[in-house]
Amino acid sequence: MNKILIFFILALLIFPFVSASCSLGANPLSININAKPGQEVMINWNFYNLYGNRITHVVVNKLEGPDWKIRYDPEIHEAKYDISGVVEKVQENLALENNQVVLEIPYNLQEGINYVKHPNQDGYIPVKTVKIYITIPEDAKLWKNYDFVFESKGSCFSEPGAVIPAVATKLKLSIKTTTTFYETPIANETEKPQKSTITGAVVGTNTTAGILLLMTFILVTVLAYLLIKIKK
Amino acid sequence: MVKREVLVLGCMLIISALAVSVFAASSDFDTATASVIINQFISVTLTSGSPIDFGNMDPGQSLKNATNNPLNITIGSETNVDFTISTKANSTTFKSGSNTFAVGNLNWNDDSFATKTNYTTSDVAVYSTQTSPREYSIYHELAIPTPQKAGDYNVGVIITAAAV
Numbered sequence: 001m002n003k004i005l006i007f008f009i010l011a012l013l014i015f016p017f018v019s020a021s022c023s024l025g026a027n028p029l030s031i032n033i034n035a036k037p038g039q040e041v042m043i044n045w046n047f048y049n050l051y052g053n054r055i056t057h058v059v060v061n062k063l064e065g066p067d068w069k070i071r072y073d074p075e076i077h078e079a080k081y082d083i084s085g086v087v088e089k090v091q092e093n094l095a096l097e098n099n100q101v102v103l104e105i106p107y108n109l110q111e112g113i114n115y116v117k118h119p120n121q122d123g124y125i126p127v128k129t130v131k132i133y134i135t136i137p138e139d140a141k142l143w144k145n146y147d148f149v150f151e152s153k154g155s156c157f158s159e160p161g162a163v164i165p166a167v168a169t170k171l172k173l174s175i176k177t178t179t180t181f182y183e184t185p186i187a188n189e190t191e192k193p194q195k196s197t198i199t200g201a202v203v204g205t206n207t208t209a210g211i212l213l214l215m216t217f218i219l220v221t222v223l224a225y226l227l228i229k230i231k232k
Numbered sequence: 233m234v235k236r237e238v239l240v241l242g243c244m245l246i247i248s249a250l251a252v253s254v255f256a257a258s259s260d261f262d263t264a265t266a267s268v269i270i271n272q273f274i275s276v277t278l279t280s281g282s283p284i285d286f287g288n289m290d291p292g293q294s295l296k297n298a299t300n301n302p303l304n305i306t307i308g309s310e311t312n313v314d315f316t317i318s319t320k321a322n323s324t325t326f327k328s329g330s331n332t333f334a335v336g337n338l339n340w341n342d343d344s345f346a347t348k349t350n351y352t353t354s355d356v357a358v359y360s361t362q363t364s365p366r367e368y369s370i371y372h373e374l375a376i377p378t379p380q381k382a383g384d385y386n387v388g389v390i391i392t393a394a395a396v
Contacts, residue, residue: 020282025275025308029395051277051308119273119312153390158283165283165303165389166322167276172395219245230235 022167023052024096024154027116027127030172036179037140045171046116046127047152049096054156055081056167057092060130063170065148069135083157096154099126132173140177148173274315275308276393284372284389292378295339302343302369305391311365313395318355319370321387328383333376335387341371348373351389361396 025048035041049056057079060072074093081088094112101123105115115124132150140146150171281303289296305317319340325332336350342358349356359368370391 021277021279022282023275023277023308025273025310027271027273029272029274029313048275050275050310051279051306116271119271119310121310125273125310151392165278165391167278168390168392169274169276170392170394222245223239226235226238230239 020054020156020158021052022054022056022154022156022165023049023098024056024058024152024167024169025050025125026152026169026171027125028171029169030174032174032176034176034178035136037136037142037177038138040133040135041175043132043134043171043173045130045132045150045152046114047094047096047130047154048125048127049098050100050125052096052098052156054098054158056096056154056156057090058094058096058130059091059153059155060093060132061151061153063149063151065173066146068137068146071133073131073133081157084159088157090155090157093130094128096128101125134173134175136175136177142177142179144177146175146177148175270312272313272395273308274311274313274393274395276317276391277306277308278303278391279306279367280304281369286372286374289374289376291376291380293376295373295375298372298374302371303391305368305370305393307362307365307368307393309365311393314361314363315393315395316357316361317359317368318357318392318394319351320355320390320392321351321353322390323387324353326385326387328381328385331381331383331385333380333385337375337377338387339373339375341373343369343371345371355392 027046027048031043033041033043045060047056047058059076062070072093076091076093078089079092079095081090099113101118101121102115103123105124110126112128113126114129116127118125130152134148136146150173151168152171153166153168155166281298281300284298284303285300286296287299307315307317321335321338324335326335326337336352338351339348340351340358341348358370
């Protein structure tokens with residue numbers, strides 16, 4: 001009986017020429033915002049590739065959250081790459097080349113690249129940004145938190161047709177629906193008018209200041225009378 | 233003399249009235265809240281053992297280790313959040329054309345080898361609530377059901393590092 005040989009290779013790879021490392025970094029990782037029903041909010045989600053030796057192809061999608069209108073910029077699109085002489089296609093929102101931390105933000109900024117302060121060393125991390133636009137429905141309930149989870153997945157080629165297992169991270173977003181603040185007192189019919197009391201000398205109210213001025217005037221008048229009497 | 237005393241008394245009364253009016257009977261304190269958001273960063277890099285390779289296997293073969301175990305993952309030093317590393321498959325089946333078999337035949341172990349877990353399409357934590365970035369390892373094993381048609385089978389694996 002012929003032995004049936006079965007080839008199982010995970011992630012379409014056969015033999016890489018060079019050890020491939022696929023890397024994806026992200027910032028921020030959670031956001032809380034307030035928004036009014038009917039408003040469109042925009043979230044900046046930054047990505048970077050400090051450690052990989054391959055271009056990381058990034059795809060962003062919603063994992064959890066209400067079915068509100070969401071769009072991404074850049075939109076997901078098909079991009080073509082020359083992989084060692086073979087043209088390959090991949091779906092992506094953006095692509096991350098390997099970039100290193102810089103000590104100063106360059107004067108001439110490269111298109112599509114922004115810089116964020118490194119969290120625990122001197123310098124700045126070059127990042128690319130996916131903007132997430134979310135439209136809050138007009139009939140969304142007020143003063144309620146709506147929670148989303150977005151996933152960013154990064155994949156890399158190692159040789160034509162072969163893809164390394166993907167790396168991913170998440171963004172937690174909470175949108176609290178609000179409206180214009182106002183405060184209106186509601187009259188209580190059973191409430192009795194409060195007596196105004198003065199304890200000690202509390203400067204700052206018109207009534208208190210007026211009483212003090214009156215007292216001072218009276219005392220000055222008494223003193224003037226006494227002076228006049230003395231002169232006589 | 234009496235008139236002078238009356239004059240002094242009157243001055244003292246006026247000065248006292250003015251002095252009392254300067255000092256408030258009570259002090260008011262108000263509170264305000266200061267808040268700041270510290271920017272969060274995380275990165276995940278597959279450094280070795282990728283892609284996960286099992287070479288040649290036979291139908292009905294029991295669990296075999298990947299030839300290039302382990303899959304090594306590095307969390308970048310700029311990471312400043314507590315995080316969890318999880319893994320999942322991007323499909324419920326290995327595929328070779330129209331032929332398939334369940335992704336649950338693929339298992340993973342962390343570096344303690346304490347638990348062997350079948351793959352699913354849902355994120356399962358391999359390393360939970362980690363506080364310091366370092367290198368991590370995931371070991372893979374695969375079994376082949378029987379019967380199973382010959383072919384080149386594959387499935388995607390997604391390694392996720394997310395803030396807790």
